[in-house]
Amino acid sequence: MGEKEIPGYTYGTQAVAKSPVSLEDFDLLKKTVLFTEEDEKYLRLAGEVLGDQVEEVLDLWYGFVGSHPHLVRYFSDLQGEPDSSYLAAVRKRFAQWILDTCNRTYDQDWLNYQHEIGLRHYHTKKNKTDNVQSVPIISYRYLITFIYPITATIKPFLEKKGHSAEEVEKMHQAWFKSLLLQVTLWTNPYLRQEDY
Structure with missing residues (x-):
C-alpha cells in the first residue's frame, strides 16, 4: 500500500501543524539520548531488515495489545x-x-508529524482522524510504559537477516533511542508548555 492510500496518513502535508518544539530543542533532545549519525545509519539498516517483516511485527504487537483489556x-x-x-x-x-x-530524515516534516501523532493520542485529535467514538485520550502513563514492549520485541526481528550480534545491537539501540525521542515528542500536548 502506498503512503497516499493509507487512511489518515498526512506526513509532510499542509494538514500537519508545525511542531512547538524547535529544531534546536530537538537537537538537544538527540544529544540527551546520545542519538548520532551512526544511529541514523543503523536505523536505515534496520529499515532494510524490517521492511518485509512489518506485518509480522504488527501481528505480535496487536496480539500484545489485544491480550490486555x-x-x-x-x-x-x-x-x-x-x-x-x-x-x-x-x-x-x-x-x-x-x-x-x-x-525518514529527522527534519522539520518529521518533527511536525511527531507532534501530530501526539495530538492524535491526546484529547485534541483522538478519534478524529478515523471518525470513531472511543475513549477521548490515551493515558500518558501508557505512552511511556509502551516504550519497553515496542523496544524489546523488535530485537528478534532485527536478528533474522544474519547480521552480526554487534550490528543487531547497534540497530536495536538506534531503535530504542528513536522511540524515546518520539514518545518524548508525543507527550508535548499532555503538558503545559512551560513544563515541557
Missing part, C-alpha cells in the same frame, strides 16, 4: 467492544510508522 480499550467503542475498523486503520499507519522510524 486495559490497552485494547483505547481502540474500543464506548460500550467497550474493540472496533475492528478502527484497529485496521491504525494498523496501516502503524506499519508506515515502523518504516518512517527507520527511513
Whole structure:
C-alpha cells in the first residue's frame, strides 16, 4: 500500500501543524539520548531488515495489545467492544510508522508529524482522524510504559537477516533511542508548555 492510500496518513502535508518544539530543542533532545549519525545509519539498516517483516511485527504487537483489556480499550467503542475498523486503520499507519522510524530524515516534516501523532493520542485529535467514538485520550502513563514492549520485541526481528550480534545491537539501540525521542515528542500536548 502506498503512503497516499493509507487512511489518515498526512506526513509532510499542509494538514500537519508545525511542531512547538524547535529544531534546536530537538537537537538537544538527540544529544540527551546520545542519538548520532551512526544511529541514523543503523536505523536505515534496520529499515532494510524490517521492511518485509512489518506485518509480522504488527501481528505480535496487536496480539500484545489485544491480550490486555486495559490497552485494547483505547481502540474500543464506548460500550467497550474493540472496533475492528478502527484497529485496521491504525494498523496501516502503524506499519508506515515502523518504516518512517527507520527511513525518514529527522527534519522539520518529521518533527511536525511527531507532534501530530501526539495530538492524535491526546484529547485534541483522538478519534478524529478515523471518525470513531472511543475513549477521548490515551493515558500518558501508557505512552511511556509502551516504550519497553515496542523496544524489546523488535530485537528478534532485527536478528533474522544474519547480521552480526554487534550490528543487531547497534540497530536495536538506534531503535530504542528513536522511540524515546518520539514518545518524548508525543507527550508535548499532555503538558503545559512551560513544563515541557
